[in-house]
Amino acid sequence: MYKLSASILNANFARLGDEIREVEDLIDELHLDVMDGHYVDNISFGLPVIGTLRKEFSSLVFDTHLMISHPERYWEEFIEAGSDILVFHLEATPKAFLILQRIKEKGRLAGISLNPATDVRLLEPVKDLLDRVLIMTVEPGFGGQRFLTPMLRKIEQAREILGDRVDIEVDGGINPTTIVEARSAGATTFVVGSSIFQSEDKRGEILRLREALAT
Numbered sequence: 001m002y003k004l005s006a007s008i009l010n011a012n013f014a015r016l017g018d019e020i021r022e023v024e025d026l027i028d029e030l031h032l033d034v035m036d037g038h039y040v041d042n043i044s045f046g047l048p049v050i051g052t053l054r055k056e057f058s059s060l061v062f063d064t065h066l067m068i069s070h071p072e073r074y075w076e077e078f079i080e081a082g083s084d085i086l087v088f089h090l091e092a093t094p095k096a097f098l099i100l101q102r103i104k105e106k107g108r109l110a111g112i113s114l115n116p117a118t119d120v121r122l123l124e125p126v127k128d129l130l131d132r133v134l135i136m137t138v139e140p141g142f143g144g145q146r147f148l149t150p151m152l153r154k155i156e157q158a159r160e161i162l163g164d165r166v167d168i169e170v171d172g173g174i175n176p177t178t179i180v181e182a183r184s185a186g187a188t189t190f191v192v193g194s195s196i197f198q199s200e201d202k203r204g205e206i207l208r209l210r211e212a213l214a215t
């Protein structure tokens with residue numbers, strides 16, 4: 001029932017395929033952080049990288065996290081590149097309702113992400129269209145930041161508003177300690193970046209995360 005979504009943002013891009021292959025059988029999803037240098041102060045990677053990875057890893061679930069302005073212009077290309085789940089930021093568009101509808105018409109899972117300062121009650125009007133909500137537990141833009149503990153209350157509020165149907169994903173600063181806190185607050189999908197890809201023992205770290213979830 002709990003899912004681990006491994007973020008490649010802090011992986012070694014010079015050997016990205018090998019890094020993913022090393023953990024492929026132990027993860028539930030691959031988390032792809034797309035940053036445009038406008039919505040967030042960082043530029044990561046985009047369509048060609050996701051399209052190329054899709055050809056190489058045909059059976060992995062691709063969880064694409066769009067940290068870009070104007071997701072209403074680009075969402076379809078990210079579906080065509082191979083995203084199974086497409087999450088965009090509510091703060092980045094006035095057309096969230098429409099984008100969610102369109103993603104779902106394409107038969108993919110749709111989600112909205114919220115920055116730490118964004119009120120979770122803003123989800124109310126679109127809640128019936130949501131498969132997933134991504135609660136940022138750091139400011140979006142960079143991997144390797146510390147988990148913001150006040151977000152635990154926000155996860156609880158999201159669960160109160162959304163009920164049990166919607167998957168609540170947490171993203172930022174997740175490690176074997178914070179994963180337990182986020183789970184207790186109601187999260188069901190856990191993005192883990194540096195804790196896995198900066199580790200000397202990636203597979204061991206995933207097992208530690210799973211053990212923590214089982215406690």
Ligand SMILES: O=C(CO)[C@@H](O)[C@H](O)COP(=O)(O)O
Pocket residue numbers: 007009010031033065067138139140141142143144145171172173174191192193194195
């Ligand atoms: O979306 C983001 C950052 O904006 C994340 O997906 C991070 O890449 C997660 O990395 P760690 O905090 O686990 O290092």
Ligand SMILES: [Fe+2]
Pocket residue numbers: 007031032033065171191
């Ligand atoms: Fe992310």
